[in-house]
Amino acid sequence: MASTITKIPTKYLFMHLISSSPKPPVSRFFSTDTAENRNQKLERIADELLDLTKLERYDYSILFRLKLGLNRYGPSVSGVTSPSASSPGASASETKAAEKTAFDIKLEKFDAAAKIKIIKEVRSFTDLGLKEAKDLVEKVPVVVKKGVTKEDAEAIIKKLQELGATAVLE
Template sequence: MILIRRSYLCIKTLFRLRSSSFSFSSQVESRSETLERIAEELLNLTKIERYDYSLLFRHKLGFQKHGPALSGAISGDATGKSGSPASETKVAEKTAFDVKLEKFDTAAKIKIIKEVRTFTDLGLKEAKDLVEKAPVVLKKGLTKEEAGPIVDKLKELGATVVLE
């Protein structure tokens, strides 16, 4: 509907310019006649037909349901570059990971608490409370190299651990 309104405003502006004292070339006059014809046809449509037209128009321009799509023709005209959107956007690699304890074997609870104490600065009571709250994040903001040995050790003890 916004596109129809914008088209209407553009056509309205053309009518004003045409009625003013500016001189137009024959090419511009034929374009304005075409636009006048299109505007008349749009105004004669029913609401359902206008809605269908707006969907078709958005589809032809490359707009999707959730916003504009970056097609080569549209982005090439707007930015001066023509390329695929996949090559222009780079996916950021995750560098900071959180070690999350999902669940653990109750028989290995004491060993897991001791291991949690080794890589955190928690006392016995705090580590015990933390482990009993599972699922819980044990350590935040680690690199993959730092988190790997922790995850491996906890898995050896019978815990289910994930990197987030």
């Protein structure tokens, strides 16, 4: 016995159920007047939700989850944060420094005798040619590498300092 299932849009199914039943059963908790008002209210809410833009629907879904207590992923993206989200003694600059994942390496100065070695080192961790690396090193102070992880940046700075250059992490 195979059964066939047809997909009927829920709006039509709901309207069919309302119109096909002779009268909703009267309960001791609500009368038929409130049931009809409730149906009209739900239809009005559904129509208003369908009229929202994508961004408004997204904001509404976040707000609705928060109201229901379903915010298991922390505060919403809209920037609203709870006071307990950060520690009471933490300042904004400390939280920014903690969140930073990409760093820049800035060459501040170097020993003139080690210029050629520094140019070679700059070429090794950048994709620059000899002339571009030379021009870059001669523009001291200058950022020689951007968007590096902290571990890689510290290794590069250590190499540059061994050659006689002063480099800092930004």
